[in-house]
Amino acid sequence: MLEEKEPRVTISFYKYFHLDDPQQFRDELYIKFYEIDVFGRVYIATEGINGQISVPENKKDRFKEILYNCHPELNGIRLNEALDNDGKSFWVLRMKVRNKIVADGIEDQTFDSSKTGKYLTAKEFNKLSEQDDTIVVDMRNSYEYEVGHFSNAVEIPSRTFREQLPKAVELLQNHKDKNIIMYCTGGIRCEKASAYMLHNGFKNVYHVEGGIIEYVKKAREENLPLKFIGKNFVFDERLGERVTDDVISKCHQCGAPSDRHTNCANQKCHDLIIQCERCAEEFKGCCSHDCVQHLVP
Structure with a gap:
């Protein structure tokens, strides 16, 4: 990705629908995505598909064509393009078959996820x-x-x-x-x-x-009043998209205003924290002095 000159677009999508053979669907779709340099994370289950991907801008139309035509239920599904869309969100393509596209813990067999609000x-x-x-x-x-x-x-x-x-x-x-x-x-x-x-x-x-x-x-x-304040957390390398300039959270270490998410630099911990730049320097990117002491050189 670092050597690419073509801009990338970050896109998320999902659809609840029934798949008889998720593994076969996954394998066939993986080949097509791989051929057009799609990176990202895609989960497939009998209940549908959930994806967050990055695709080269000049191959976005081809990506849409592949996705829309791989199953009748996916024809024309909504694609959410990232708000902060520089495309530098994923580095490899991972597609996995899971029991559910969203782990919900629901065991009630009478529950029907298609009957939505x-x-x-x-x-x-x-x-x-x-x-x-x-x-x-x-x-x-x-x-x-x-x-x-x-x-x-x-x-x-x-x-x-x-x-x-x-x-x-x-x-x-x-x-x-x-x-x-x-x-x-x-x-x-x-x-x-x-x-x-x-x-x-x-x-x-x-x-x-x-x-x-x-x-x-x-x-x-549509020039509507924006009722969302702060930052929208995202599950990729960016860890957030700026929506408004409001900083409504605090550094977990010193309490200063900050909405800078990071994972603890100690790989044995890797805890997700909010850490201001001053504390990032003081703690060497770690969540505690104990983790600093156990950093691998």
């Missing part, structure tokens, strides 16, 4: 989220919420999506008569979460179409 566009979200009988729910992990979120969003404290689903049902149990709007980074988690809330007796459930990425893109295009 109603999509909301950016304009519809802005209007509905301002109503008194509406609760906006962040369906991301705590470290994502910490650096950026919708200004009136409720956090469901957790480190994983599988922890969060039952917590959301429990915390909102007394609000089944209200409008529940769920959101996440690109839509895949909040779409499944909306189905889970409906499965558990909630009536007026919505989710933001395309997640934060699509919301910000449309809000900017």
